[in-house]
Amino acid sequence: MFQESLEISFDTLKHRKTSSILTILGIVIGISAIISLLSIGVGLEESISGQLEGMGSDKIMIMPGSSASFDLSTFLGEGLTDEDVETVEDMSGVKMTAGLLFKTLPVRYKDEVVTTYVSGGTPETYNKMFLEMKIFEIAEGRTVKEGESGVTAIGSRMVDDVFEEEVKIGDTLYIKDKKFKVIGNLKSIGNSQDDQNVYITLEDMRELVGGKDSLTMIYVQVSNPKNIDSIAEKIEDKLEDKYGENTITTLTSEQMAEMTSSIFSILTFVVGGIASISLVVAGVGIANTMFISVMERTKEIGVMKSIGATNYNIMEIFLVESALLGFFGGVIGCMIGYVLSRIINVFAAGMLPVTFEATVTMEMIIFCLLFSVIVGIVSGIWPARKAAKLQPVEALRYE
Amino acid sequence: MSLDSLKHRKISSILTILGIVIGITAIVSLMSIGEGLQYAVSKQLEAVGYDKIIVTSGSDLMAAFMGEGLKEDDVEMVKSVDGVETAFGILFKTIPIEYKRENLIGQVIGIRSKDTEEIFTQMKVFEMDVGRYFKSGERGVAILGKKTAESLFEKEISIGDSLYLKGENFRVKGIMKSTANNQRDKSVFIPMEQLREITGSKDSITMIFAKVSDVSKAEEISEEIEEELDEEYGEGFYQATTSQQLAENVGSIFAVLTFVLGGIASIALVVAGVGIANTMFTSVMERTKEIGVMKSIGATNYNIMEIFLIESALLGILGGIIGSLLGLMISYIITMIAGNYLPVPFKAIVTMETIIMSLLFSSFVGIFSGILPARKAAKLQPVEALRKD
Numbered sequence A: 001m002f003q004e005s006l007e008i009s010f011d012t013l014k015h016r017k018t019s020s021i022l023t024i025l026g027i028v029i030g031i032s033a034i035i036s037l038l039s040i041g042v043g044l045e046e047s048i049s050g051q052l053e054g055m056g057s058d059k060i061m062i063m064p065g066s067s068a069s070f071d072l073s074t075f076l077g078e079g080l081t082d083e084d085v086e087t088v089e090d091m092s093g094v095k096m097t098a099g100l101l102f103k104t105l106p107v108r109y110k111d112e113v114v115t116t117y118v119s120g121g122t123p124e125t126y127n128k129m130f131l132e133m134k135i136f137e138i139a140e141g142r143t144v145k146e147g148e149s150g151v152t153a154i155g156s157r158m159v160d161d162v163f164e165e166e167v168k169i170g171d172t173l174y175i176k177d178k179k180f181k182v183i184g185n186l187k188s189i190g191n192s193q194d195d196q197n198v199y200i201t202l203e204d205m206r207e208l209v210g211g212k213d214s215l216t217m218i219y220v221q222v223s224n225p226k227n228i229d230s231i232a233e234k235i236e237d238k239l240e241d242k243y244g245e246n247t248i249t250t251l252t253s254e255q256m257a258e259m260t261s262s263i264f265s266i267l268t269f270v271v272g273g274i275a276s277i278s279l280v281v282a283g284v285g286i287a288n289t290m291f292i293s294v295m296e297r298t299k300e301i302g303v304m305k306s307i308g309a310t311n312y313n314i315m316e317i318f319l320v321e322s323a324l325l326g327f328f329g330g331v332i333g334c335m336i337g338y339v340l341s342r343i344i345n346v347f348a349a350g351m352l353p354v355t356f357e358a359t360v361t362m363e364m365i366i367f368c369l370l371f372s373v374i375v376g377i378v379s380g381i382w383p384a385r386k387a388a389k390l391q392p393v394e395a396l397r398y399e
Numbered sequence B: 001m002s003l004d005s006l007k008h009r010k011i012s013s014i015l016t017i018l019g020i021v022i023g024i025t026a027i028v029s030l031m032s033i034g035e036g037l038q039y040a041v042s043k044q045l046e047a048v049g050y051d052k053i054i055v056t057s058g059s060d061l062m063a064a065f066m067g068e069g070l071k072e073d074d075v076e077m078v079k080s081v082d083g084v085e086t087a088f089g090i091l092f093k094t095i096p097i098e099y100k101r102e103n104l105i106g107q108v109i110g111i112r113s114k115d116t117e118e119i120f121t122q123m124k125v126f127e128m129d130v131g132r133y134f135k136s137g138e139r140g141v142a143i144l145g146k147k148t149a150e151s152l153f154e155k156e157i158s159i160g161d162s163l164y165l166k167g168e169n170f171r172v173k174g175i176m177k178s179t180a181n182n183q184r185d186k187s188v189f190i191p192m193e194q195l196r197e198i199t200g201s202k203d204s205i206t207m208i209f210a211k212v213s214d215v216s217k218a219e220e221i222s223e224e225i226e227e228e229l230d231e232e233y234g235e236g237f238y239q240a241t242t243s244q245q246l247a248e249n250v251g252s253i254f255a256v257l258t259f260v261l262g263g264i265a266s267i268a269l270v271v272a273g274v275g276i277a278n279t280m281f282t283s284v285m286e287r288t289k290e291i292g293v294m295k296s297i298g299a300t301n302y303n304i305m306e307i308f309l310i311e312s313a314l315l316g317i318l319g320g321i322i323g324s325l326l327g328l329m330i331s332y333i334i335t336m337i338a339g340n341y342l343p344v345p346f347k348a349i350v351t352m353e354t355i356i357m358s359l360l361f362s363s364f365v366g367i368f369s370g371i372l373p374a375r376k377a378a379k380l381q382p383v384e385a386l387r388k389d
Helices: A002-015 A017-054 A082-089 A123-132 A156-160 A202-209 A225-243 A253-296 A298-306 A311-351 A362-388 A392-397 B002-048 B061-066 B072-080 B113-123 B146-152 B192-199 B215-233 B243-286 B288-296 B301-341 B352-378 B382-387
Strands: A059-064 A094-109 A112-121 A138-141 A151-154 A172-175 A178-186 A197-201 A217-222 A248-252 B052-057 B084-099 B102-111 B128-131 B141-144 B162-165 B168-176 B187-191 B207-212 B238-242
Touching: A002 A017, A002 A311, A017 A253, A017 A311, A017 A362, A017 B243, A059 A225, A059 A253, A082 A094, A082 A217, A082 A225, A094 A123, A094 A202, A112 A123, A112 A202, A123 A217, A156 A178, A172 A197, A178 A197, A178 A202, A197 A202, A217 A225, A225 A248, A248 A253, A253 A298, A253 A311, A253 A362, A253 B002, A253 B243, A298 A311, A298 A392, A311 A362, B002 B243, B002 B301, B002 B352, B052 B072, B052 B215, B052 B243, B072 B084, B072 B207, B072 B215, B084 B113, B084 B192, B102 B113, B102 B146, B102 B192, B113 B207, B141 B146, B146 B168, B162 B187, B168 B187, B187 B192, B207 B215, B215 B238, B215 B243, B238 B243, B243 B288, B243 B301, B243 B352, B288 B301, B288 B382, B301 B352
Parallel strands: A112 A197, A151 A178, B102 B187, B141 B168
Antiparallel strands: A059 A217, A059 A248, A094 A112, A094 A172, A094 A217, A138 A178, A151 A197, A172 A178, B052 B207, B052 B238, B084 B102, B084 B162, B084 B207, B128 B168, B141 B187, B162 B168
């Protein structure tokens, strides 16, 4: 019987071609919008979690501020000190630590000035960060040596993106009035903020901005990634013993990845939700087409009923028809959405600072196909019930 | 029978209009959120007053709040620029604050003790609620933002209570009125000299506020300040922005947001337009005979086309009107709910422009969707049309 319903539905769809095409077109537009928007969301999420993975799963970041009330201003604060680095370094399970003082300062190269992120760290810190912990890696040149002053290693975007002219090793940058010779540059890690960093010595940094022994952030590497959560907790407890409750936040690489992915999930969800409104409208269109279809075929329904078709049979015929409308729309919409996401990639590659690829996942496609079939069926229920409830005698009399 | 057909037509019309209604409702309510955010921000900046100029180092907002590139000398320089009535520098720091054994890391703002009264009474960027200003050279004193006093710590803070910043004792001398700025309401103000001692920063300043005597010259004066700073430090290091420019900058960010969300919601309207086209094609088909009769008694192609275009435009406009009304209702509901959840005062705003645009958009969609079916109707051959049953 289902097979027959399917055949009948195909016939009707072909017969009422303009109407079917337009109805399907509604679903197509909705689904392709959803697919392409979701692909952007997933692409952004993946590009960021990829960056975080690059850091490795054994890192903890320590920052001042309460994790309970995520507040940007406190995270940019300078609540940590050199002493804290040592405290953490001495804890069991901690392999290595590196403290940084972080500021945004104007940096001048030739006649161009750009305000960017300047980090101050000891040569030891940089050795650890660049060579041992491999948070960032050296591409060319070297890092700062003990006792050196007025030298800098720069992020990859500082080399060829931030200033109009390329900055080469041996060139001079000015931060405030102080000269800095470029001695090395770093590999891109895909994060525009980190790639735009200028690394100088902590002493030079403190000379530029003051600040006795304060630090913005401490990187920690643990010896065993399995214990990372308990070590992070212990560090937080220990530092909060000193500073008081809710003053310190520790973030493991995994927590960071979770945090960013949850932000993007919300964003993707909201944007996808708004785009789904168009699918609801398309559903209303299906209902409309189905009502007309029922009306046109009133006599046919009367005949079928009088030769023994049950209410259930009739309902099935119309539900299959509306489900088919949804399904076709879904399939075509997925294909167009995929093509759109490719096109977005072509444009985004040239315009965005981060490595980004709009990604259409299998889940998305399955979800969209299901969604479109469900929209088709739900929209068909009312017209199908109406068809099923027609009295055969009345229906036959209809013209 | 014709009654029955009319009833069918009714369901069909209602469903077609419903599509437009859903689309317009979504657009109006999303736009109302965007407009509301834009308004909330511009209101905040208005409270600062359009006669203010803000000098910061760096171009983006984040950099401005982290940077400390300015010096005391720069404040004097700004003061000396023609048309500047008064100017003062503030230093932002985020450091640990302790009150009754409760600790947190909060924003501390340094202002020069001898300028305090002037800052509060003349600039009116902040206003005092209770208590007094710092006296010149006074140490160990603090003025709190409204939220710092009321809700930042578990226990409420009153005048005369002691806070500890990095271990040093500060006695609360005053509490400010609530500003429209959440961040500032959660700050602690202390004498700049002492904040520098605690944090070890020499004579740096995060930003300079200046007040001009003639609002109409604010932009001119800000350009002059920037030029002076450029001469001293080199091109592009510093930026002087009038509060009006700031309001425009922030406003344009929200405008983009509103535009993007509205754009995504507009897809629904396109789908609704396809629905109108569908209904119109059916309508043309059902009335083929009628069209034949009309044509045979002298109706021109133009007449026929007009009939169908008016029908489709009506579908669009009706949908637009109902959608705008529903959107208006939803924006009220959003305002009611947001009031309970958001930290800043927020009101979703439906502007006249939004409504006019929605109505225009929906009737445009209606007409546009009707063009193909109407042309089809207009081009029918009367003889063929009459023969159809």
